[in-house]
Amino acid sequence: MEINKFIKVFDDTCSLKVIASFIKYLNKLEFDNAALIGGIVNKKIRSTKEYPFEPNSNKLTDVHWFWFWQKIIADNLKQYASQFKHGCSTTGMMSLSALKYEVGDFYTPHIDYFSKYPRNLSVIYFLNNDYEGGYVYFQNPFTGEDIIGVDPRPGRLLVWPSNFIFPHRVDKVTKGRRNVLVSWWT
Amino acid sequence: MVDLEKFKYNIIRNFLDQSEVDLLKEYCVIKHRDNKDSFDLIQTNTGDTSFYKDPLMQIFLKKKKNIIEKNLDVKLDETYTFWRCYTYNATLEKHTDRPSCELSATIHIDSDGTKWPIFMGGEPVELNPGDAVIYSGCNIEHWREPFEGDYHIQTFFHYVNANGPYAQYKGDMGKPQ
Numbered sequence: 001m002e003i004n005k006f007i008k009v010f011d012d013t014c015s016l017k018v019i020a021s022f023i024k025y026l027n028k029l030e031f032d033n034a035a036l037i038g039g040i041v042n043k044k045i046r047s048t049k050e051y052p053f054e055p056n057s058n059k060l061t062d063v064h065w066f067w068f069w070q071k072i073i074a075d076n077l078k079q080y081a082s083q084f085k086h087g088c089s090t091t092g093m094m095s096l097s098a099l100k101y102e103v104g105d106f107y108t109p110h111i112d113y114f115s116k117y118p119r120n121l122s123v124i125y126f127l128n129n130d131y132e133g134g135y136v137y138f139q140n141p142f143t144g145e146d147i148i149g150v151d152p153r154p155g156r157l158l159v160w161p162s163n164f165i166f167p168h169r170v171d172k173v174t175k176g177r178r179n180v181l182v183s184w185w186t
Numbered sequence: 187m188v189d190l191e192k193f194k195y196n197i198i199r200n201f202l203d204q205s206e207v208d209l210l211k212e213y214c215v216i217k218h219r220d221n222k223d224s225f226d227l228i229q230t231n232t233g234d235t236s237f238y239k240d241p242l243m244q245i246f247l248k249k250k251k252n253i254i255e256k257n258l259d260v261k262l263d264e265t266y267t268f269w270r271c272y273t274y275n276a277t278l279e280k281h282t283d284r285p286s287c288e289l290s291a292t293i294h295i296d297s298d299g300t301k302w303p304i305f306m307g308g309e310p311v312e313l314n315p316g317d318a319v320i321y322s323g324c325n326i327e328h329w330r331e332p333f334e335g336d337y338h339i340q341t342f343f344h345y346v347n348a349n350g351p352y353a354q355y356k357g358d359m360g361k362p363q
Binding site: 014015017018020021022024025028055059060061063064065067068070071 | 215218219221222223225227231232233234235271273274275276298336337
């Protein structure tokens with residue numbers, strides 16, 4: 001069994017004009033420091049800014065984007081699940097956040113599943129690629145060696161199981177700004 | 187009767203009365219908040235919430251026909267309705283409409299208060315909730331610049347001249363949306 005069979009990308013999942021509008025919206029929003037599980041900010045482990053999208057927001061633009069991206073991700077996760085004989089029991093989106101990695105930002109190796117946050121699938125949605133660094137690397141869970149890097153591309157959706165077999169990291173952004181959406185699914 | 191070949195647009199203030207505006211505001215906001223799969227990826231750059239032939243709007247399409255018939259002194263047939271909740275940065279490209287939109291009304295339902303004129307052949311038109319612009323959809327170019335606010339809800343009622351060249355488009359049957 002090869003780990004990379006569980007890490008999938010789906011391309012051209014949304015038109016570039018819609019992605020450009022969304023980035024324009026992100027540029028006017030105020031982002032906060034992204035926290036670790038438990039709400040603690042530790043910039044030595046995770047250095048990035050986050051804007052969570054909520055379905056009950058007072059801003060109808062936020063509500064729109066929450067459900068819009070939920071649909072795009074859900075449609076692709078159906079395809080992801082269909083390759084497994086018994087599916088992957090995905091029931092719903094737990095959260096959706098936009099992340100902004102400026103020059104020098106990164107995220108050290110980690111996994112996404114915690115007993116308090118029993119995530120099943122993890123998603124990164126790439127919104128741009130006009131930056132340098134900021135690569136996502138998946139690691140060998142035994143040795144911590146980087147084994148798979150994923151090229152960013154606007155409209156590319158990356159999905160993998162959130163469990164301990166899939167540690168991953170984001171290396172330092174060296175030029176430009178990396179805009180992505182991240183989402184976890186039960 | 188208005189000369190339909192030369193007709194561009196008329197503004198009708200309070201096309202919807204206050205109780206109708208209140209009803210449609212609440213209805214559209216609830217539907218927008220609950221909308222998980224009706225997004226317009228063809229005509230908008232923001233994939234905004236849009237509904238074609240929404241049953242409630244179809245009732246208003248019928249109910250309000252006589253106001254437009256009186257204003258233009260022409261007998262109309264209903265074709266279809268469409269409504270949209272525009273969000274930040276939404277833009278309406280300069281365009282004319284298809285035959286089913288020969289005589290149309292764009293009606294303002296609600297917004298966050300941000301001004302957002304529609305340009306009718308180059309002239310900016312500002313609407314308050316309940317106001318409508320009746321226009322010759324196939325002839326007059328209309329557009330909007332990028333929207334700077336949070337939301338703007340607009341509904342469109344489309345008709346054809348019952349005795350005109352597009353009468354066959356009644357009901358918008360079998361036509362692309």
